[in-house]
Amino acid sequence: MLEVAGIGRDYRVDGEVHTAIDALTFQVAEGELVCVVGPSGCGKTTLLRMCAGLLAPTRGAALVDGREVDGPPEDTAVVFQEYGRSLFPWMRVGANVELPLKRLGLTRAQRRERVAEALRLVDLEGKERVWPWQLSGGMQQRVAIARAIAFRPRLLLMDEPFAAVDAQTRADLEDLIRDLWARLGITVVFITHDIDESVYLGQRVLVLSSPPTTLRAEVHIGLGPERDQLETRSSPAFAKLRGQVWAEIQAAKRGET
């Protein structure tokens, strides 16, 4: 579904070229939930933006269904960390969720139906007429998620979507994502700096190196489909996987490749 083929990105700062991402190669199969972690500043956001068609790679390419990404791919939705900036404050919740649907050629009734369904899936049923700023941070992020799923993407790209919410809300949102992923059968690439979150959510965790970034390790998370915030996180298997990902990130920070 998603193929990242030798993708790299340089940035020019004060006339000097800095290689943020050297070359990354990996694949994400249809219906997978893959997390990406790495040391701070290793280029996670840069990678996601290139996969979303929001930033051109310097070398290599991202391909969705075998087609090179050179603009936002049709079946892809993105959820960013800053829900406060991704929702339009002058539009009610319903209008915010409906906005991307306008280019799909649906009737007004069909759009309304999709909005209602998406809000129900994120547990915000009937909140169409509420303003975003009347909602808590966690609820606003759920609106952003509703907007993404109303679009019915096949690929959902998420860039540290829960970094700005409190721990309790974060746990709820993690379970929401696992639930939506299982129910809707979408492919999810989830960027996070939180090791525990990556192990709890993912079927696979990709660990990036320090810049110039390459793929340092790939950890398979064999925790099974049923995950529980208390039981899973306190299991020996979880502790072992967390230790494994942690060790890889520490090695990456030391500059080991």
Ligand SMILES: Nc1ncnc2c1ncn2[C@@H]1O[C@H](COP(=O)(O)OP(=O)(O)OP(=O)(O)O)[C@@H](O)[C@H]1O
């Ligand atoms: N527009 C830009 N111009 C110059 N350098 C940039 C730009 N955007 C990112 N960089 C640099 O590229 C590198 C990777 O940045 P990026 O934000 O992708 O990393 P990240 O892993 O998402 O960071 P964090 O862990 O802090 O969220 C950093 O060194 C950053 O300073």
